[in-house]
Amino acid sequence: MSINLRNLIQHFSESDYSQFEVSSGNQSISLKRRQTLSVDDLGDPQISETEVMNQASEKTEVLSGIIEIKANRVGQFFPKVSIGEKVSRGQVLGYLKAMNIMNELRSAHVGVVHRLVAQHQEGVAYDELLLELCEDNNEIS
Amino acid sequence: MKLAKVLIANRGEIALRIIRACKELGLKTVAVHSTADSQSQHVRLADEAVCVGPAPARESYLNMANIIAAAEITGADAIHPGYGFLSENADFVEVLSECGITFVGPLAESITKMGDKARARQTMIEVGVPVVPGSDGLITSVEDGLQIAKKCGFPVMVKASAGGGGKGMRVISSEREFSEQCEMARAEALNAFGNGDLYVEKFVEEPRHVEVQILADHHGNVIHLGERNCSIQRRHQKLLEEAPSPVISNELRQRICEAGVLAAKAIGYRNAGTVEFLVDKHENFYFMEMNTRLQVEHPVTEMITGVDLVREQLLIAQGEKLSFSQDEINFNGHSIEFRINAEDPERDFAPSPGEVVRLIYPGGYGVRIDSMVSAGDSILPYYDSMVAKLIVWGKDRDDAIARGKRALREFEIEGIESTVNVHDQIISTDTFRKGYFTTGFMDKEFLKE
Numbered sequence: 043m044s045i046n047l048r049n050l051i052q053h054f055s056e057s058d059y060s061q062f063e064v065s066s067g068n069q070s071i072s073l074k075r076r077q078t079l080s081v082d083d084l085g086d087p088q089i090s091e092t093e094v095m096n097q098a099s100e101k102t103e104v105l106s107g108i109i110e111i112k113a114n115r116v117g118q119f120f121p122k123v124s125i126g127e128k129v130s131r132g133q134v135l136g137y138l139k140a141m142n143i144m145n146e147l148r149s150a151h152v153g154v155v156h157r158l159v160a161q162h163q164e165g166v167a168y169d170e171l172l173l174e175l176c177e178d179n180n181e182i183s
Numbered sequence: 184m185k186l187a188k189v190l191i192a193n194r195g196e197i198a199l200r201i202i203r204a205c206k207e208l209g210l211k212t213v214a215v216h217s218t219a220d221s222q223s224q225h226v227r228l229a230d231e232a233v234c235v236g237p238a239p240a241r242e243s244y245l246n247m248a249n250i251i252a253a254a255e256i257t258g259a260d261a262i263h264p265g266y267g268f269l270s271e272n273a274d275f276v277e278v279l280s281e282c283g284i285t286f287v288g289p290l291a292e293s294i295t296k297m298g299d300k301a302r303a304r305q306t307m308i309e310v311g312v313p314v315v316p317g318s319d320g321l322i323t324s325v326e327d328g329l330q331i332a333k334k335c336g337f338p339v340m341v342k343a344s345a346g347g348g349g350k351g352m353r354v355i356s357s358e359r360e361f362s363e364q365c366e367m368a369r370a371e372a373l374n375a376f377g378n379g380d381l382y383v384e385k386f387v388e389e390p391r392h393v394e395v396q397i398l399a400d401h402h403g404n405v406i407h408l409g410e411r412n413c414s415i416q417r418r419h420q421k422l423l424e425e426a427p428s429p430v431i432s433n434e435l436r437q438r439i440c441e442a443g444v445l446a447a448k449a450i451g452y453r454n455a456g457t458v459e460f461l462v463d464k465h466e467n468f469y470f471m472e473m474n475t476r477l478q479v480e481h482p483v484t485e486m487i488t489g490v491d492l493v494r495e496q497l498l499i500a501q502g503e504k505l506s507f508s509q510d511e512i513n514f515n516g517h518s519i520e521f522r523i524n525a526e527d528p529e530r531d532f533a534p535s536p537g538e539v540v541r542l543i544y545p546g547g548y549g550v551r552i553d554s555m556v557s558a559g560d561s562i563l564p565y566y567d568s569m570v571a572k573l574i575v576w577g578k579d580r581d582d583a584i585a586r587g588k589r590a591l592r593e594f595e596i597e598g599i600e601s602t603v604n605v606h607d608q609i610i611s612t613d614t615f616r617k618g619y620f621t622t623g624f625m626d627k628e629f630l631k632e
Contacts, residue, residue, distance in 0.1 A: 116235055116252035141254035141282060165256025167234040168249060169218055 103168045109151050109175040113138060116168050117145065119160040130177060136172070153178045186210055186261045186285065186501045190254045191225070193265030194244060196553045196572060197477070198225035201263045212258045215250055216315035217243035219563055222556045223500045231257050234268035238565045244268045246608035247275050254284050261285035261500060263493075268569070270476040285542060286501040288454050289475045295520025297473040298448045308447040312442045315461070315469040323364050328383050332361055335385040341365055343372030350374060354386050389464035389621045392416065392471075393428050393442025396484045396492070397456045405447050405547045406509045407440040408484050408492075417532060422602070423609060425519040426487050429580055429618030435466050446473060455481075455496050461622075465482040479572070480524070480552060486576040506534040509605065517583040519610075521573040521591065523554075525562040527600035535600035536564040545593035549586050562599055570601060579619050580618065584610050605629070 049078070116139030123129060129149050137144040153175030160172045188211040191201045198214060202225060203211045214229035219238035226232040233253035236243030243249070245268055245480040253264055257341055262284055264270035276291035288294075297303050304314050316335040321344060322328035328508050332339040332355065341364065343351025351372030353364045373379035396408040405433055412428035418561045427436065443458035450473075459471040482491045490512070498503070526532040554559065554571030562568060577583030591607045614620050 048567050101271060116249040116256065117387055140248055140255065140279075167253070168236050168243075 045111070047098055057130075063174060102144070106114070107177045109177060110148070110151055110154060110171055111135060111151075111173050111175065113160075113166045113168055113170045116146060117166065119162070119164050119166050119172060120144070121158055121160070121162060121173065123155045123173070125155050125158060125160075128178065129153050129155060136165070151175055151177075184285070184502055186232075186497065188213060188216065188257065189230070189258035189261045189287070189497070191263050191265065192244070192250050193263075193267070194220055194223065194225060194267055195554045195556075195569060197265040197354055197479075199228065199555050200553055201265060201493055202228050204491060204497060207491075208494060208497055210497065213253065214258045215244070215253050217565070219565060224557070233257060236462075238563070240268065240565060246280065247272075247610045251282055251284070253277065255282070259284070261287055261497075263287040263496070264476065266476050266479055269440055271474070273298065273375055278331075278376065285304055285500050291454060293450050293452050293456075294475045297475050300472065303472065304451050304470070307446060310445055310451070312446050313468060315384050315387060321380045321382050328365055328381065329358065329361050331383045331554065333358065335383070337390065338386040339383055340386040341368045341381050341383055341395050341617075343368065343376060343378070344382055345376035345378040346372060351379075351381070359449065378442045387461050387463045387469065390414075390461045390623075391428070391431075391463075391620070392421075392459065393431065393439060393462050393468065393599075394459040394474075395440050396455050396481070397443055397447045397458060398492070398495055398505060399447055399452045399454065399456070399501070400505045400571075400596055401453055402504050404505045404508075405444050406442050406505060406507075406512065407450065408424055408488050408490060408512060409514055410436060411480055411483055413480060414620055414622050415615075415624055421480065421522065422625070423519065423521055423606060424483055425517065425580075426483040426490055427514065427517065427584070431462065432466070435468070439468050442468070442470070446470060454499050454532075461474070481487070482519050482551060482572065483494045483518040483520045484573045486551070486574060487514050487516055488512055489515070496621065513549050514578055516578045517575060518582040519583050519587050521575075521587065521606040522569060522602070522604070523571045523573055523594070523596075524600055525568040525570050525599045528602060528605050529600070531601075533625050534564065534568045536562045536568065537599045539570070539596060541595060541597035542593040543596075544571070545590035545591070547590070549583075551575070552589050570596065570599075573606075585615065623630045 058181055082156050115138050117140035121136040122134050130164055131149060131152050133149050135149050137161050138147055156176040157174040188236050189205050189343045190196045191217060212229040214225045214232040215235045216223060216226050216232060217236055217238050218234060233248040235253055236246045247372055262279060264404050269275045271294050273291040273294040273440045276286045279286045279356055291439045304543045307314050337352055338356040341353045341355060344598050346352055349369050354362050355364045380596055390508040393411045394413060395410050399405040403496055409426060411424050411426040413424045415423040436514045439460055446458045447456060455477050457474040459484040461471055462468045525535045527535045538561045539556055539558055544552045556570050575583055575586040589608055591603055607618040609615055614628060
């Protein structure tokens, strides 16, 4: 089987499919979309209005260069960034899933992910600390 | 379907009341709270707590999405709404049903049926529950109005459909003055609201507010737990309630309670509910509305029946049959509830939020306090101003009044203004002691000047 794996992943990630399998002889490839990335599958009507973190800016505390990002709603947290990652303003930091809807949580700040406080799929309350960013003086927005 | 974990979508004393009933049934509890209530007693006493929004109720206690999400992340399989907030929101009940969460209350359909006043009135007429007689809608002419008035029997009340504040409203006591008064009401309504449409209904003389407590299971059993008198009101807000209702005959009591059961059966009602009636001086009674939820004043019924209404609500919600029949309900003694609010009687009962610096509750035999407030707590300006419900029981009404007076005088509260003394004054009046008073009691006895 002669497949360009990089192209296949690229096509799969741009498609609507949640799963893809192909086999030939004794070789097979299976691609499965991770749940944290599956928000696109839900289609626009199901995705609630994007809630931008600046709405919750009063809950975002900056202490000695650390920006605390808190939940602006109740839900199950699906982080989409990892420690050390540079974050630009407006970037999706993760999703808060409630009533089967993935609600985007966008950053109102520029920074570097310093600490992930809420765990993957953890249920979080309104105003609960999700993650911390370090202020980044070299803005990337 | 046994419940395991109940989320209480409320705050204040009722949240605590429900948590207590859940604990006694061995059910796990989840409190929800706003950022302003994070130190509240209901948060401390529940097994788990979830903050659902900032202080304003519309963003927290009325935030359906966050409350349902709180049930999801904690694995709660039922939601008890308490009273107020989302308790009579049919949309909320429907969404819960879609999410597979049990609502501790009636079906959405029952809430809708009773929430639409015209539809509720029509349903009551169809099953023979008396309603205030009158025109079904607007009158087409003075002559049309007169014919309806004669059918209802004088006195009647003519009301402007766009009305409010007493404008375009007339009480007409005889046929002779009908035309003139009707024209005056029309002119006044036209002048005040730009709309002269009128309707006619029988004037309820010396109205008393009497309501019937209903319990209904999912198996077709509907019973009543007697009635309560809630005529002591200020601007339609109840201040003091008692059970049973004084000075109504046993025969009338029986008829009102049966009408309450009939009303509940008419809409296939389930769980606890209250059917409200107006009783006039001739002992006619008329359906006003049904509250499809637990009432603030439910404890007075509990005190004279020994039935824990919240416990019954939870058992009904998990599909159990009522464990008693109508004949097994025994009424014992008399109970009065005093709503102690953070209000300033000297300033037209304006809310008096702030820190309660000193608070000593009364106690002793026959005294019950339902409250979430302790000394050092603050009465927040975002929510209702209730501090506590003081409920007393006595072997008869005189005994309950004496105990109420004693308990009110033991009640010490400092830091905020409260209605404690107003209650003492109310139960010290001759009118209250005699038991015959109308919904106009507060205006007549207290707010004279």
